[in-house]
Amino acid sequence: MAELGDRQLVEACELDKIYGEGEAATHALCGVSFDLCKSEFAAVVGQSGSGKSTLLNLLGLLDTPTKGTIRYHEGDASTFTTGKRAGVRNSLIGFVFQSHYLLPEFNVFENVAMPAYIGRSMSDEDIRPRVEQTLAMLGLEGLGHRNAERLSGGQKQRVAIARALINRPALVLADEPTGNLDTVNTNLVYDLFREINKQTGTAFLIVTHDRSIAERTDRVLEISDGRLVLDVRTSDIVGTLA
């Protein structure tokens, strides 16, 4: 198996994901192959239940494929121990979910710093300025001491984005990140994603069912019934997405 190229970030090859067994088996993904390059800004679109989130969970090493391989520069994910999977998730990948999943026991600063605490790659002295810088980048300066539960929905999602970025991941996987937000906050979050992508070179793979949002990315992958049916540059299809 050839090694990933310098520009490649992750490669998915013939991914199958089957839930259940026998007659109850459901094919969530079927033969999905593609690769994602560093600094790419891409969207995954498709109907509800088409397999978008399953694909994201596989790429994020939260789940394992029934068949096929996922390769990062760290190696074939199928060979990773659970500890290594956790380590790669922590250092290489940032997650943003539809729900913010902030920890109510911790304040904003601690929520954002949590992946850094878990990774232990930085000292507390180094974490503080990193968190403050990230909060400032997301317009959350001065909110570090606030309880995460007391923020508005848009603020909570921005805290979740800050948390995903704190370890300077190479890839952010966002699963319907604006699903719970109003239009204003939705636009704000996508503008932020784009800005971060340009500033830091972090690749983004954003799952969305909103095609107008997908059109604002550079590349669109469409999943239908678990199969990758479209993989194009957005500039080639602007205005054609149904």
Added chain:
Amino acid sequence: MRIAWRFLTSSPVQSSLIVAGIAVGIATQIFVGSIIFSLQDSLLVTAIGSAPHITIRAIKESDPVRYTPEMRKILTTDPRIRQGTVAPVRSVPALYGNGKDSASLGLLGGNLKDLEGIYKISANTIAGHASLGSGEIMLGKDFADKFGIKAGDTIALKFQDNRTGSLTVAGIFDLGAAQFNLRNAFVGGDVPRNVLGWSGDEYTQIQLQLDQPYDSIKIANQWAQQLPGISIMEWQRQNRSLLAGLVSQAVSSYMIQGFVLIAVALGIASTLAIAAVQKTRQIGILKAMGLSDREAGLIFLWSAAILGVAGSLGGVVASFALLALFTLAPTPFTITIRPSFVAVSAAIGIVVALLSSIIPIRRTSRLDPIEVIQNG
């Protein structure tokens, strides 16, 4: 640990209750244990505090045992013997008579200094003074009371072969054992020696005490091999019913403590298990962020350690308070707190708490973050 601490402080009532539960358990253990130990010590002191733990005598009771240099060397160099408690004793029976009444009396003859080590005669003298000079005798309180004898009185005694003698009561002792006080008296070593007609190194028995009274059987067996041809008796064989009582008391105490610990363990385990369920979402998110299975388990190990340490320390403080309250009321024995027992009890509390975290640790270690992500 930071996460464990925050999880605990985010549910202050739940955490406080579990700490209180551990504290009550450990306090009960230390309180009950200390009372039982103190009671046992008190009973032991009463029973054998002023009595020999080991008695060496001739196989035939009427024969003397020779306090040879070999025996002296063994008894003076064995570090297990309580210092200054080896007493060579000559004992003879005597009959007391005052013209109206008479009573038998066992005379224990020896040097006051030697006898002091075992019988603490000076400390237990309640009238007159402790002295075993020539022509002097010290009577027990119950004997003196029965016959109206006071310190300074002269009493007449009849010995074997109808020999008689008069001795002056130098003092009256009370060893806390009525039967001993009634039936025994102390005299100088020459009185029984003259009666028995034995030489200077011949004694009825060699009495001694040990630093660890419960080692008496083991030590007696060792000496029996080193000193053949003599009889070595130790207190445990002579006080089987007392020992059985002490053992039963100890067993019941251990059972109480054991059940208390089991109750504490079940309480901690159930509360931590509930906490693990309550924190499933948070653990799942942390795992998604890269927390390993082992680290996820450690959260609950730290939680248990924090609860165990806090509860055990609280229990130690509470037990001291309980024991202090207990001593306000008049008790027939002195309560002593054994630091080693307190330390072991606190350590047991912590270990029980740690063991109780096994179930939540296993649960959190096995938790798949995808379950939390998919279920929202």
